[in-house]
Amino acid sequence: MPKTILVVDNELRSRQLIAHLLRDEGYQVDEADDGASALEILQTKIFDLMICDVVMPRVSAFDVLDYMKSRSLSTSIILITGHPDLLADKGLERLTCFMKPFNMYDLLHKVEEMLGE
Numbered sequence: 001m002p003k004t005i006l007v008v009d010n011e012l013r014s015r016q017l018i019a020h021l022l023r024d025e026g027y028q029v030d031e032a033d034d035g036a037s038a039l040e041i042l043q044t045k046i047f048d049l050m051i052c053d054v055v056m057p058r059v060s061a062f063d064v065l066d067y068m069k070s071r072s073l074s075t076s077i078i079l080i081t082g083h084p085d086l087l088a089d090k091g092l093e094r095l096t097c098f099m100k101p102f103n104m105y106d107l108l109h110k111v112e113e114m115l116g117e
Contacts, residue, residue: 002028003115004045008038008064009053009080018051021104022111035059039067047075048115051107054081076114078107 005027009015012033019029030045032038036059038052050068054061061079068075082100096114098107111117 002026003048003117004028004030005111006030006032006038006041006045006047006050006052006075008032008035008050008056008061010034010056011053014053014080017104018107021108025108025112027111035061035064038064042067042071042073046073049076049078049111051078051080051111054079055083078110078114080107 005022007015007019007022007029008031009018010033015031015033019031022029030041030047032041034056038050039059042064050064052061052064065077068077077095079095079097080100080102081097084097084099096110098110
């Protein structure tokens with residue numbers, strides 16, 4: 001059974017590029033266009049990994065992380081951001097994070113590493 005990944009990013013092109021790359025590698029990928037959509041999906045499905053943009057309209061990655069923590073979800077997390085200072089402000093420097101722009105194959109390598117592939 002393929003590993004499941006949720007890609008959350010309000011930037012359509014970025015989200016589609018990441019999802020396409022992961023699908024090509026055999027992962028089962030769902031997409032959410034913002035944090036609110038991610039919360040809806042997370043209420044009905046459990047993922048092995050979530051790749052989530054930090055800054056999004058309506059519901060931020062921080063709100064999604066709070067929800068996951070409140071539900072004790074063991075989903076691995078990769079954050080993507082152009083604003084690394086936000087992570088320090090929230091005490092999230094320990095999470096795996098890719099700064100925009102990033103190399104897609106570096107991201108893929110990290111996904112494989114985190115999922116034990």
